Amino acid sequence: xxxxxxLRWARPVVLGLFALFTVLPLYVMAVSSxxxxxxxxxxxxxxxxxxxxxxxxxxxxxVPLGRYFVNSLVVSVSATACSVAIAILAGYAVSRYxxxxxxxxxxxxxxxxxxxxxxxxxxxxxxxxxxxxxxxIRLYGSRTGLTITYLTFxxxxxxxxxxxxxxxxxxELDEAARVDGAGPLRTLLRVVLPVAAPGVVAVAIYAxxxxxxxxxxxxxxxxxxxxxxxxxxxxxATQANVYWNQVMAASLVISLPVVVGFLALQRFLVHGLTxxxxxx
Amino acid sequence: xxxxxxxxxxxxxxTPGRPSPRPRRRVxxxxxxxxLPALVAELAIHIIPMLVGAWMSLLHLTQFFIRNWTQAPYGxxxxxxxxxxxxxxxxxxxxxSFLVTLAITAVVVGCSWLFGxxxxxxxxxxxxxxxxxxxxxLIPYALPVFTAVITWRFMFQRDTGMVNALxxxxxxxxxxxxxWLLGDRGFAAVVIIAVWRMWPFAFxxxxxxxxxxxxDLYEAAAIDGAGSFGVFRRxxxxxxxxxxxxxxxxxxxxxxxxxxxxYILFDQPPAAADMISIxxxxxxxxxxxxxxxxxxxxxxxxxxxxxxxxYLGVGRLRSRHA
Numbered sequence: 001x002x003x004x005x006x007l008r009w010a011r012p013v014v015l016g017l018f019a020l021f022t023v024l025p026l027y028v029m030a031v032s033s034x035x036x037x038x039x040x041x042x043x044x045x046x047x048x049x050x051x052x053x054x055x056x057x058x059x060x061x062x063v064p065l066g067r068y069f070v071n072s073l074v075v076s077v078s079a080t081a082c083s084v085a086i087a088i089l090a091g092y093a094v095s096r097y098x099x100x101x102x103x104x105x106x107x108x109x110x111x112x113x114x115x116x117x118x119x120x121x122x123x124x125x126x127x128x129x130x131x132x133x134x135x136x137i138r139l140y141g142s143r144t145g146l147t148i149t150y151l152t153f154x155x156x157x158x159x160x161x162x163x164x165x166x167x168x169x170x171x172e173l174d175e176a177a178r179v180d181g182a183g184p185l186r187t188l189l190r191v192v193l194p195v196a197a198p199g200v201v202a203v204a205i206y207a208x209x210x211x212x213x214x215x216x217x218x219x220x221x222x223x224x225x226x227x228x229x230x231x232x233x234x235x236x237a238t239q240a241n242v243y244w245n246q247v248m249a250a251s252l253v254i255s256l257p258v259v260v261g262f263l264a265l266q267r268f269l270v271h272g273l274t275x276x277x278x279x280x
Numbered sequence: 281x282x283x284x285x286x287x288x289x290x291x292x293x294x295t296p297g298r299p300s301p302r303p304r305r306r307v308x309x310x311x312x313x314x315x316l317p318a319l320v321a322e323l324a325i326h327i328i329p330m331l332v333g334a335w336m337s338l339l340h341l342t343q344f345f346i347r348n349w350t351q352a353p354y355g356x357x358x359x360x361x362x363x364x365x366x367x368x369x370x371x372x373x374x375x376x377s378f379l380v381t382l383a384i385t386a387v388v389v390g391c392s393w394l395f396g397x398x399x400x401x402x403x404x405x406x407x408x409x410x411x412x413x414x415x416x417x418l419i420p421y422a423l424p425v426f427t428a429v430i431t432w433r434f435m436f437q438r439d440t441g442m443v444n445a446l447x448x449x450x451x452x453x454x455x456x457x458x459x460w461l462l463g464d465r466g467f468a469a470v471v472i473i474a475v476w477r478m479w480p481f482a483f484x485x486x487x488x489x490x491x492x493x494x495x496d497l498y499e500a501a502a503i504d505g506a507g508s509f510g511v512f513r514r515x516x517x518x519x520x521x522x523x524x525x526x527x528x529x530x531x532x533x534x535x536x537x538x539x540x541x542x543y544i545l546f547d548q549p550p551a552a553a554d555m556i557s558i559x560x561x562x563x564x565x566x567x568x569x570x571x572x573x574x575x576x577x578x579x580x581x582x583x584x585x586x587x588x589x590x591y592l593g594v595g596r597l598r599s600r601h602a
Contacts, residue, residue: 007508011402015413018399021476022416028442029431040434044445086317093314105315112326114530116537116584118557119577122570123329123336126349133347152325155318184310213424216539216557220565230426234544237430244434251427262422263415 033249040244055249062246067225068232075143075228076211079150083158083207084200086151091162092188096174106160113156117216124149125220141223149217154207161206165199166192198265205261212258229254337575343568352571359575370563374576377559380552384467385535388474392531393524395475396482401512404490414487421480429544432473436460436545461546466553473541478534482527489523490516525595529588536584556580 032040033055035048060066094102128140139145169192177187193200215230222228227235233254237247336349337359345352365371399417403410420428435442444457460469493516501511539557542549549558560580564573 014398015402018395019413019416022420022480024442025428025431025435025476026419028435029427032434040440042440043449044440044442086321089314090318093311097311099308099311102311105319108327109318109322112322114533114584114588115326115330116557116577116580117539118537118560119333119581120326120329121561122564122573122577123332124325126336126346126570127329127332129347130349148321149325152321155321159318209422209424213426215426215543216561219543230424233426233430237433237544238547244437244440247430248434251430255423255427258424259419259422263418266415266418 029248029251029255032245033252035245037243037245040248055243055245056253058243059246059250059253062243063232063236064227065229065232065250068227068229071143071222071226072212072228072230075146075150076208078143078147079154079211080204080207082147083151083154084204087155087158087162087203087207088188088193088200090155090159091166092192094159094163095166096171109156109159121217121220124217128221140221141226143226146218146221146226146228149221150211150214151207153214154203154210158203158207161203162196162199165196165202169195202265205265209258209262212254333574334578336571337578339571341569341571341574346568346570349570355571359572360579362572363575363579370572373554373563374559376551377554377556380467380554381536381556384470384474384553384555385532387471388478388535389528389531391471391475392479392482392535393528395479396484397486397520399479399483400486400490401516403487417480417483419480420477421484425477425540426544428477429473429541432469432476433461433545436469461550463550464552466546466550469545470541470553470555473545474535474538477541478531481534482531485523485527486520489520492523493519529591533584533588 031046031048034051034053036050036052036054039045039048093099094106125140128145132138132140139148173191173195174187177191182190213230214228215234218228218231219234222231233247233250236242236250338355338357339345339349339352340355340358341349341352362368362370363374366375403413434440438444438457438459438461441460443460444454448454448457458465460466497515497519498511501515506514537557538555539561542553542555542558543561546553548562549555557580560573560576563576564570
């Protein structure tokens with residue numbers, strides 16, 4: 001296919017503009033995190049007057065960022081672990097068995113993904129409050145309640161992704177294990193799962209990202225002692241006098257592990273996510 | 281093998297006179313056992329709360345009944361009547377928020393789709409730096425939403441932000457330093473951020489869709505003398521239709537339901553950026569009238585379902601006639 005001259009000329013310009021649009025906030029975040037306070041309190045400058053790493057030290061003292069970090073980490077890791085385990089079981093059932101209700105299950109689970117969160121929020125809040133009233137189990141304002149909530153958020157796509165990954169693993173492997181006398185669960189754990197390890201890691205990263213970035217439910221279902229980063233950082237940025245250099249430093253630290261994890265596994269994740277979206 | 285054994289209603293399983301029914305029942309029940317944890321979780325956090333929400337919308341569930349909501353008086357459809365009455369203050373604000381959300385969504389979906397498609401097509405041919413650009417374009421999608429929006433919040437600050445420094449001090453596009461986070465410019469601020477976050481997903485999906493188009497189709501079109509744009513219009517676009525159909529729906533639902541951008545960007549969103557999710561959220565938690573809030577949520581769900589089913593239905597009809 002020959003390329004018109006306009007296209008050859010337009011490509012670098014258009015792609016350059018997209019790149020600029022994408023990079024600007026990332027640049028602002030990075031450069032502001034190494035600025036002294038007076039730089040972010042005056043007119044914006046593209047470079048710091050002098051480079052300082054103080055914001056990365058001070059940010060832990062201005063707000064209880066460490067506590068938010070621990071809360072986010074505990075909730076996200078537990079939610080990830082649970083949802084990966086549940087998704088592996090469900091994904092195996094969906095991939096290896098044809099049973100009545102299979103289609104209904106998949107459609108229902110996937111469609112909950114598309115419902116507005118606000119729809120579940122009010123009833124869930126009420127249910128949590130009342131569960132505590134009648135059983136004494138503390139869900140509202142606890143990390144347990146948030147963990148249970150988050151594990152279901154990643155579940156639909158996780159099941160979808162992992163079932164898709166299991167589909168690529170030949171059934172002959174299962175059958176060989178069966179012939180050797182292994183039951184279905186042992187087959188799954190000892191034979192299929194090790195082969196599916198990259199898929200499991202990708203699902204785990206996806207689940208972690210979902211929990212790590214969630215805002216709406218965290219803003220209602222947590223209290224002062226269980227605040228996650230998502231709510232804590234917003235609280236920080238809505239104060240009258242904001243230390244923007246510290247907020248940017250904190251944002252950088254919060255974002256980096258997730259972005260690195262995503263990019264490291266982008267090939268697989270991207271394939272799974274787009275396939276999930278396109279096929280559904 | 282496992283498939284034939286467990287297929288529901290398969291002939292051998294029904295043959296009478298064959299002993300050992302236990303293991304067979306176990307095999308049949310197994311997929312359900314494997315699904316059980318997922319089902320329980322979905323029921324507990326999604327399905328049951330949704331039903332409870334529908335019930336709540338029929339109650340006069342105000343702050344006095346949060347802890348004993350079963351005693352809240354039944355109100356029938358009165359919450360719905362308040363919500364849809366465009367002449368009352370509540371209904372008027374809800375309608376306004378709905379229209380604003382619709383407008384924001386239209387612009388965001390259009391721009392995200394356009395940017396994503398253009399970038400995907402321009403990156404179709406290998407050239408040095410292609411991989412790096414692809415990775416770069418993915419970053420907004422990978423970034424936790426709250427850190428991204430907080431950064432934009434900083435950029436949109438009137439006196440210390442990057443946007444005003446760039447637009448009025450350096451490029452001289454705007455006069456003086458306008459407020460971005462108050463008043464009507466809030467609309468633009470939300471749109472810019474939403475597009476920034478959303479277009480990488482369109483880019484990803486279209487890129488995946490392009491990989492499914494066989495290369496000889498392009499060659500055939502080129503032999504027929506089609507230019508780049510002709511090839512795009514006659515080969516690429518029609519073949520991307522199934523991908524675009526789902527992509528547009530997903531973009532629509534995500535943008536329309538979005539809570540995060542407006543919540544993190546503003547202390548209190550201006551009327552021009554009052555996205556429906558945050559409107560319902562504020563209406564519920566400021567007045568603690570959960571009955572009314574639930575009625576609004578149910579209305580939102582009904583709207584989304586009608587749009588989704590209608591959209592998918594029209595698409596199916598069209599593809600049958602095509």
